[in-house]
Amino acid sequence: MIATAARNRRRRKTIDSIASGAIVAAGVGVIVPLVAILGFLLFRGLPALHLDLFTKNPGPTGVDGGGVKSAIAGTLVLLGLSLVMGLPVAIATGVYLAEYGRTRIGFVIRFLVDVLAGVPSITIGIFVYTLVVLNMGKLSSITGSDQKYTAFAGGIALALIMLPIVSRITEEMLLLVPQVTREASYALGVPKWKTITTVVLPAASSGIMTGIVLAMARVAGEAAPLLFTALGNNFYSTGVFRPIDALPLRIFTYATGPFAYQHDQAWASSFVLVMMVLVLSIGGRLVLQRRGG
Amino acid sequence: MQVTETPARADFQRSPGLLSRIDPRENIFRGIVTLAALAVVLIIVLMIYELTHEAWPAITKFGPRFLWSTDWNPPKARFGALPFIAGTLITSLLALIFGTVIGVGASLFLVEFAPPWVRVPVSYMVELLAAIPSVVYGLWGVFVLGPWIQKTAGPFILDYFSWMPFVHGPALSVGILSAVLILTIMILPTIVAISRDVIAAVPRSQREGILALGATRWEMIRIAVLPYARSGVLGAAILGLARAIGETLAVALVIGNSTNVPDSIFSPAYTMASVIANQFREIENDTHEAALIYIGLLLLIITLIVNAIARALVWRVTRGQITTVIE
Numbered sequence: 001m002i003a004t005a006a007r008n009r010r011r012r013k014t015i016d017s018i019a020s021g022a023i024v025a026a027g028v029g030v031i032v033p034l035v036a037i038l039g040f041l042l043f044r045g046l047p048a049l050h051l052d053l054f055t056k057n058p059g060p061t062g063v064d065g066g067g068v069k070s071a072i073a074g075t076l077v078l079l080g081l082s083l084v085m086g087l088p089v090a091i092a093t094g095v096y097l098a099e100y101g102r103t104r105i106g107f108v109i110r111f112l113v114d115v116l117a118g119v120p121s122i123t124i125g126i127f128v129y130t131l132v133v134l135n136m137g138k139l140s141s142i143t144g145s146d147q148k149y150t151a152f153a154g155g156i157a158l159a160l161i162m163l164p165i166v167s168r169i170t171e172e173m174l175l176l177v178p179q180v181t182r183e184a185s186y187a188l189g190v191p192k193w194k195t196i197t198t199v200v201l202p203a204a205s206s207g208i209m210t211g212i213v214l215a216m217a218r219v220a221g222e223a224a225p226l227l228f229t230a231l232g233n234n235f236y237s238t239g240v241f242r243p244i245d246a247l248p249l250r251i252f253t254y255a256t257g258p259f260a261y262q263h264d265q266a267w268a269s270s271f272v273l274v275m276m277v278l279v280l281s282i283g284g285r286l287v288l289q290r291r292g293g
Numbered sequence: 294m295q296v297t298e299t300p301a302r303a304d305f306q307r308s309p310g311l312l313s314r315i316d317p318r319e320n321i322f323r324g325i326v327t328l329a330a331l332a333v334v335l336i337i338v339l340m341i342y343e344l345t346h347e348a349w350p351a352i353t354k355f356g357p358r359f360l361w362s363t364d365w366n367p368p369k370a371r372f373g374a375l376p377f378i379a380g381t382l383i384t385s386l387l388a389l390i391f392g393t394v395i396g397v398g399a400s401l402f403l404v405e406f407a408p409p410w411v412r413v414p415v416s417y418m419v420e421l422l423a424a425i426p427s428v429v430y431g432l433w434g435v436f437v438l439g440p441w442i443q444k445t446a447g448p449f450i451l452d453y454f455s456w457m458p459f460v461h462g463p464a465l466s467v468g469i470l471s472a473v474l475i476l477t478i479m480i481l482p483t484i485v486a487i488s489r490d491v492i493a494a495v496p497r498s499q500r501e502g503i504l505a506l507g508a509t510r511w512e513m514i515r516i517a518v519l520p521y522a523r524s525g526v527l528g529a530a531i532l533g534l535a536r537a538i539g540e541t542l543a544v545a546l547v548i549g550n551s552t553n554v555p556d557s558i559f560s561p562a563y564t565m566a567s568v569i570a571n572q573f574r575e576i577e578n579d580t581h582e583a584a585l586i587y588i589g590l591l592l593l594i595i596t597l598i599v600n601a602i603a604r605a606l607v608w609r610v611t612r613g614q615i616t617t618v619i620e
Contacts, residue, residue, distance in 0.1 A: 026398025092329030118600030120539025193322030221426025
């Protein structure tokens, strides 16, 4: 009887050790890919990092040298366009959800915002292709350009990815502003719309900024929605109604290219892109955490 | 993230009449933000309409047969999406299994085992994984993971596991296995972030009660913690699944681009998202374009359903926490 109990106890101890070992292994295991990826980015990207990367445009295919200046400029232009087109709608939606959205319609819209966040970026790309790229011909008299693929379309695609992220963070940040702040403003006879624009939004502004920065970090690395909208461009172009290059697109092209210089530049560009994204997202998260996130 | 619910505010909202009589700008402001919010509804409706409209030639020509036909022949304008549907299902389900096992294990490690000086940096590093762009994973997959599978992991698996079904060579650097491993890594942050929060939310009394009965730590996890966190963990896994299904470029770079239905873990294949990424820029005829948009429409429907399920599950547990949006 006692022997059985002891055996049983030993068996449970053994199972416990095995399970604990597996759990610790999983905990260590999740860091391995990050170390492997960042390690190779340093190992392959850093040696290939060269000033030419930032100051020269891609040369003729197959010829060594050249850089990705056009892609870096393109990424900045696309980010700017997506901010201009996406932020007003995103922040207004966030305001609606936080201040007017405690209704059934508000609940539905909140759910749809989350649904939009889950739409694959390639599907966003096709959607913008059908909606914007295919209809660019009709707009040529306004835009003065006969190009189908444009930075404009790419900016819309990125704005659609940014929209759900920024509006949900705006909502969360507005809800963090204490109710007494609003009531103090109402008590002074300030109407609700003015309370929101002059009291609540400024109080939440640093949190909202964080959300915007995190959204920028996310879309800066997106290439899939740009494939059939911004298209990419082998020449330097920052025109809004022309095809434009982007860093992630360039990496995608070079990763499958046959030339060694393309691979080197793909690693170096990835290094630059990841640094850009990490600075944005680490900075954003630090601020968010300081605010009790 | 503390979300303060204040029922008092509802009074202000239900009586806008007085406010708006005093100041008409009240209605204008309210109108503007409501329009913006309705734009989101419009975007979703427009997305479904546009994709259906552009895919219509393929929908009418191939009908539901599109879903199970394996014939993908752009020059002859014959299209069936089964190879891609199969590729998406196989890669994302396998990634889901690996990702959930490792991800939940890592979450348990972070919550139940790790001291704070380990928990904080490791949680942070996992979140960094989420910030790395898809195309960089793809580049890493092409130059690091692929060759490793071809030279090291592949031959090892073929030596010892070729008795298993769907395991036969040759081991290439691109194929199902490469895509599965990349996807596993990419969905880990989603799964870890949410299941960590859910597991941490299990009340301490729950743990202390069973420990007082003499349970080992594993028994505590198995009996008291995991069942309590089940629906949240399930939601986390399904959100990860949604991410894997929609993942495009990383997969496009490592899956090997074959329009055959894969029959081995080393087979080159295509997923729904990656076939669009690779073929949409080299369209051979109108039907080809319509067929690819048809796949895009199917992808949209699948991810809408999967996301809706996941968010319903996660919402129920975390009450709409912010982690569900920043993936």
